[in-house]
Amino acid sequence: MEKAYEEKVIEMEDLRIRLYGDPVLRGKSAQVLSFDESIRSLASRMIEIMFEHDGLGLAAPQVGVLKRVAIVLREEKPLILINPEILEVSDELVEAKEGCLSFPDIYEIIKRPAGVRIKAFNLDGEEFELEEEGIVARAVLHELDHLDGKLLIDYLSPARKALVKSRMRKLWRR
DSSP states (O other): OOHHHHHHHHHOTTOOOOOTTOGGGGSOOBOOOOOSHHHHHHHHHHHHHHHHTTOSEEEGGGGTOOBSEEEEEETTEEEEEEEEEEEEEOSOEEEEEEEETTEEEEEEEEEEESEEEEEEEOTTSOEEEEEEEHHHHHHHHHHHHHHTTOOGGGGSOHHHHHHHHHHHHHHHHO
8 A cells, every 4th residue: 555545544543344345344454653642633533433333343454554553452441552563362263243333233152262461552653552351352363353354254164254254245235
């Protein structure tokens, strides 16, 4: 992606949720190299969008920006994760219903590690570590998947994938 185009996208006020089928969702996100106003604006707008859609998290590719930025709701407050990396996941796997803003009104049983430890940066470029379990760990892992182009549908059996694709096609026609 050209730098001029990238900056325009980040500055756009009309960022919107991208639905399954949009190729940007399969892209691999680039590291954030500059902790500047464009990243602050992107994170701020992502938080607004996440709350507008009652999400528990949101990754930059979901609004069309291939940057390693994700937001997760933690203790009812948005936590900004820039350039997050998984350090460790628990051995215990837990199945639970999971949704995604890029797959509206679709909830599927997904098996994920019960806990996760990550490192990330905040908006000031300060590194921190985070260790979570339960729903927050699930949200973190889900959003980090988005940064690498992995989607909820990738965890499903072929039959479930076909069903979800069919439901999404109906949504695209609206």
